[in-house]
Amino acid sequence: xxxxxRVNGSxxxxxxxxxxxxxxxxxVGSVLYPIFSxxxxxxxxxxxxxxxxxxxxxxxxxxxxKILKFGKKPVILIQMNAGEFKAFTATCTxxxxxxxxxxxxxxxxxxxxxxxxxxxxxxLSGPPPRPLDEYKVNIINNEIIIINPAS
Amino acid sequence: xxxAMQKIFSWFDERYDVTPIIDFASxxxxxVHRHMIWYYMGGVTLFLFxxxxxxxxxxxxxxxxxxxxxxxxxxxxxxxxxxxxxxxSIHSWSANLMVFFVFVHMFSTFFTRAYQKPRELxxxxxxxxxxxxxxxxxxxxxxxxxxxxxxATKVGTDIAGSVPLIGKPIMAILRGGEDVSGATLTRFYAFxxxxxxxxxxxxxxxxxxxxxxxxMSEPExxxxxxxxxxxxxxxxxxxFLRDALLWLIVLNVLLFLAVFYPWDLGxxxxxxxxxxxxxxxxxxxxxxxxxxxxxxxxxxxxxxxVVGILLxxxxxxxxxxxxxxxxxxxxxGLTHPMxxxxxxxxxxxxxxTVLGYIF
Numbered sequence: 001x002x003x004x005x006r007v008n009g010s011x012x013x014x015x016x017x018x019x020x021x022x023x024x025x026x027x028v029g030s031v032l033y034p035i036f037s038x039x040x041x042x043x044x045x046x047x048x049x050x051x052x053x054x055x056x057x058x059x060x061x062x063x064x065x066k067i068l069k070f071g072k073k074p075v076i077l078i079q080m081n082a083g084e085f086k087a088f089t090a091t092c093t094x095x096x097x098x099x100x101x102x103x104x105x106x107x108x109x110x111x112x113x114x115x116x117x118x119x120x121x122x123x124l125s126g127p128p129p130r131p132l133d134e135y136k137v138n139i140i141n142n143e144i145i146i147i148n149p150a151s
Numbered sequence: 152x153x154x155a156m157q158k159i160f161s162w163f164d165e166r167y168d169v170t171p172i173i174d175f176a177s178x179x180x181x182x183v184h185r186h187m188i189w190y191y192m193g194g195v196t197l198f199l200f201x202x203x204x205x206x207x208x209x210x211x212x213x214x215x216x217x218x219x220x221x222x223x224x225x226x227x228x229x230x231x232x233x234x235x236x237x238x239x240s241i242h243s244w245s246a247n248l249m250v251f252f253v254f255v256h257m258f259s260t261f262f263t264r265a266y267q268k269p270r271e272l273x274x275x276x277x278x279x280x281x282x283x284x285x286x287x288x289x290x291x292x293x294x295x296x297x298x299x300x301x302x303a304t305k306v307g308t309d310i311a312g313s314v315p316l317i318g319k320p321i322m323a324i325l326r327g328g329e330d331v332s333g334a335t336l337t338r339f340y341a342f343x344x345x346x347x348x349x350x351x352x353x354x355x356x357x358x359x360x361x362x363x364x365x366x367m368s369e370p371e372x373x374x375x376x377x378x379x380x381x382x383x384x385x386x387x388x389x390x391f392l393r394d395a396l397l398w399l400i401v402l403n404v405l406l407f408l409a410v411f412y413p414w415d416l417g418x419x420x421x422x423x424x425x426x427x428x429x430x431x432x433x434x435x436x437x438x439x440x441x442x443x444x445x446x447x448x449x450x451x452x453x454x455x456x457v458v459g460i461l462l463x464x465x466x467x468x469x470x471x472x473x474x475x476x477x478x479x480x481x482x483x484g485l486t487h488p489m490x491x492x493x494x495x496x497x498x499x500x501x502x503x504t505v506l507g508y509i510f
Contacts, residue, residue, distance in 0.1 A: 040320070041327045041334060067423050072330065074423050090425070095456065096309035097302055100425030111426040112306055113444050114510075127455055129448040
């Protein structure tokens with residue numbers, strides 16, 4: 001009789017422990033989940049930019065690069081020889097810095113970690129693991145138009 | 152007067168029984184030996200932290216977070232607010248000195264092997280405080296929203312993003328979006344002025360009572376001596392007054408630096424301009440930054456930076472757990488394996504930092 005009671009008691013205790021423990025876990029989860037969801041920034045829908053105008057081709061200086069806004073992303077536009085335009089994503093493939101065109105070496109250079117790309121966007125030296133994505137450049141009636149190749 | 156003070160004290164004592172605390176404080180001793188200078192380093196760090204809290208609160212009165220207001224409010228503080236330049240300069244200098252003294256304190260604890268039993272958890276909480284200090288530095292660096300800080304944050308958060316699996320969500324939470332933007336600034340502001348101070352205070356609240364409970368760690372040769380042979384000093388007032396004098400000296404050094412070498416604001420961040428030449432993180436991240444420069448783009452099938460950051464995380468974890476895997480040895484001085492490990496770490500950090508400023 002007595003041992004019965006104890007068995008009974010211990011299984012009741014076990015049951016209560018599971019109930020309370022499970023409840024506590026559920027409570028922790030229901031507090032943490034909204035917090036982490038709150039911290040995770042919501043996706044802000046943005047207009048899909050497929051092309052941008054970059055001004056008259058005749059005004060663009062020779063042997064120079066310019067950073068342009070392509071939607072929310074920076075793009076670098078270069079004119080190496082007269083009328084020969086190239087455009088790449090300006091975000092270094094290494095650690096997200098913004099690259100620049102160097103007139104002295106005629107290369108694309110990232111100041112953050114000394115990454116060097118050629119004017120075809122290929123990574124030549126330094127830490128960048130991949131080439132820069134190229135954008136298409138059209139010139140229509142002297143107007144430079146940069147087009148996202150993915151579009 | 153004395154009578155009134157005594158009355159207040161006994162009123163208090165009657166209700167809260169503070170005599171044991173007074174008793175403990177009056178019996179507290181500090182061992183005297185040739186390495187005792189390192190005992191002061193933690194205290195200096197604490198002083199600099201208090202300075203940070205005080206000047207940080209003052210800056211909050213004028214600082215306005217946001218991509219369109221942060222830089223402008225900083226310029227306002229520096230040019231229009233009475234002594235604004237001084238408060239800001241002290242905050243920047245004190246931040247740098249604090250990180251420096253955190254490192255000095257950490258290495259002195261390491262080389263004197265004060266982390267050994269029974270002080271494992273003091274070491275561990277100290278390591279967490281070091282990590283939090285670096286978090287303070289990293290998040291505070293962005294708040295003026297200048298060019299250097301902008302790119303340092305881009306690089307720093309991108310490195311966090313390169314960690315396999317958990318990297319991308321962490322990066323999104325840090326940046327408040329895909330890119331470093333005004334959203335990142337408000338987040339870093341929340342980290343810097345609310346979250347980190349709260350967590351830091353909790354860990355200081357654990358770290359310091361641990362030290363009080365166990366007393367100062369003694370060097371091996373001193374620990375072996377009999378109680379009567381040891382030279383000791385009363386904490387109150389002897390050591391306490393020395394501490395106070397050192398704090399005063401540090402405050403003066405701080406003021407000297409802030410007045411004669413005020414901190415620059417730099418140019419406002421522009422997300423659509425190339426990273427300027429000479430971009431670099433704060434000096435205490437320089438060794439990691441420089442190491443990443445040296446790692447080739449690909450190591451086997453992995454991207455170089457992934458390998459780099461995983462190695463640093465592993466090294467950091469090993470460092471945090473030093474008391475639990477420590478190599479025991481009878482050898483003393485420079486031939487002790489732990490001393491050699493510490494020297495390698497110190498030389499690595501030193502050489503990489505110097506190289507970072509040369510290249």
